[in-house]
Amino acid sequence: MTISATSATPATSNWQGAQGVKIVTKNFGVPDSHKLATYRARGGWEAFRKSAGMAPAEIVDEVKKSNLRGRGGAGFPTGMKWSFVPKEARTVYLVVNADESEPGTCKDRELLAYDPHLLIEGMAIASYAIGCKHAYIYIRGEMMREAKIVQAAIDEAYAAGLLGSDHPVAGGRTFRFDITLHRGAGAYICGEETALLNSLEGKRGWPRLKPPFPAVKGLFQQATVVNNVETLMNVPEIVQKGGAWFAGLGLGKSGGTRIVCVSGHVKKPGVYELPMGIPVRALIQDVCGGIPGGRAIKGVIPGGTSMPPLDASELDIPIEFDALMTDARIKDVEVQRGLPFDLGNGRRLKTMAGSGGIVVFDESTDVVALCARIMRFYAHESCGQCTPCREGTGWLARVCTRLAAGDGKPGDVELLGNVANGIAGNTICALGEAAAWPMMGFLTKFRSEFEAKIRKAA
Numbered sequence: 001m002t003i004s005a006t007s008a009t010p011a012t013s014n015w016q017g018a019q020g021v022k023i024v025t026k027n028f029g030v031p032d033s034h035k036l037a038t039y040r041a042r043g044g045w046e047a048f049r050k051s052a053g054m055a056p057a058e059i060v061d062e063v064k065k066s067n068l069r070g071r072g073g074a075g076f077p078t079g080m081k082w083s084f085v086p087k088e089a090r091t092v093y094l095v096v097n098a099d100e101s102e103p104g105t106c107k108d109r110e111l112l113a114y115d116p117h118l119l120i121e122g123m124a125i126a127s128y129a130i131g132c133k134h135a136y137i138y139i140r141g142e143m144m145r146e147a148k149i150v151q152a153a154i155d156e157a158y159a160a161g162l163l164g165s166d167h168p169v170a171g172g173r174t175f176r177f178d179i180t181l182h183r184g185a186g187a188y189i190c191g192e193e194t195a196l197l198n199s200l201e202g203k204r205g206w207p208r209l210k211p212p213f214p215a216v217k218g219l220f221q222q223a224t225v226v227n228n229v230e231t232l233m234n235v236p237e238i239v240q241k242g243g244a245w246f247a248g249l250g251l252g253k254s255g256g257t258r259i260v261c262v263s264g265h266v267k268k269p270g271v272y273e274l275p276m277g278i279p280v281r282a283l284i285q286d287v288c289g290g291i292p293g294g295r296a297i298k299g300v301i302p303g304g305t306s307m308p309p310l311d312a313s314e315l316d317i318p319i320e321f322d323a324l325m326t327d328a329r330i331k332d333v334e335v336q337r338g339l340p341f342d343l344g345n346g347r348r349l350k351t352m353a354g355s356g357g358i359v360v361f362d363e364s365t366d367v368v369a370l371c372a373r374i375m376r377f378y379a380h381e382s383c384g385q386c387t388p389c390r391e392g393t394g395w396l397a398r399v400c401t402r403l404a405a406g407d408g409k410p411g412d413v414e415l416l417g418n419v420a421n422g423i424a425g426n427t428i429c430a431l432g433e434a435a436a437w438p439m440m441g442f443l444t445k446f447r448s449e450f451e452a453k454i455r456k457a458a
């Protein structure tokens, strides 16, 4: 199979043809990859030079053509998001989401540590395209090492005149922009884009009601684009090689490669940049060396722990945004009625590719204990603003924990389903769903294991 350079929407996964293509990890392992001199010696800032000869709208079009979708979780088309910035906006901000707190996800910290200049160049191109003069990087508080590396890279870029200085651009104009690095205090909720903006403004990290969306009213009430680290690091290569090339690497409406962070019961866990659309089974067997001890696989969390799990019958699904939403199976049981699986227009949410955090669990796993651990995380991280999430995540955590301890009561399984249904769709942000969706997924796919815990306790 060869890489298609023209097709923007290949009908089948090109994952075998795209094997070995590295875009965002291309400088991993290169000595001093975090230094500007190394980055430039390897072609860094050439893409910005090329983009400076283009009109901003041309860059947005190229990113649209590339089928780049946000790598922060929701998979929203990046070019489309950029085009939502109102033409008449006088002040536009770009904010990089480097909060990375979703359990199972640990890619952005590697990207920041190995190649901060790729992010800075991606930010420069994006800022020019959307009309931003001052961009921010919001980095999770615990990432102290990465914050130092990124700040040193920003300082180098200023010293080299790449930041804070005029660049000649198309139409005889100039472009100049600044970057500020802001350290968060380590809260999962501050990864949600509007909570992040509040935190950046010095306020409590509580999500805002949408609309208005950040593209219209974001940071300091101005038009703002929020993008994930990995998303922006794809932009220089899209400018250099073209949107069609990038789209041709992917599957369906998802272009490029995908970083996955594989943990759990595999022989070779790690952070891998892989072709978009690689099937789950190929990832586990061919890339990660299979399951240790020859044990059978029980299930896989495909996109961070906020995503419903796949069971062992679903391993041939490609790891791609739309495939995971449409191909994953949900059994017809009571707890799945209504939200969130019914998305309207006949579409039902199955699972999602999320943030690329893939957790593999084998037959030795106590699924109820696993689910209880996940629920305790979301209960702890709920910001408390919305009652269904504040109270509901606590209920899910407590009931799952008592079930896992073999102390479940008759009716607990139904209670979990009802509480999850009561959270989903009833909160300001998706942290509520981050607990409710996996809860429903675990209940529908592994219900007998939850019921067995009650039988033991009865």
Ligand SMILES: Cc1cc2nc3c(=O)[nH]c(=O)nc-3n(C[C@H](O)[C@H](O)[C@H](O)COP(=O)(O)O)c2cc1C
Pocket: 069, 070, 071, 072, 073, 074, 075, 076, 078, 081, 097, 098, 099, 100, 101, 102, 188, 189, 190, 191, 192, 193, 194, 226, 227, 228, 229, 231, 232, 429, 430, 431, 434
């Ligand atoms: C509770 C919650 C936590 C989130 N955490 C992160 C995060 O740590 N990093 C991230 O990039 N996106 C996170 N997101 C998604 C962001 O709200 C936003 O969609 C994303 O940063 C947009 O960038 P993208 O379009 O490039 O993916 C989170 C969303 C929710 C609801």
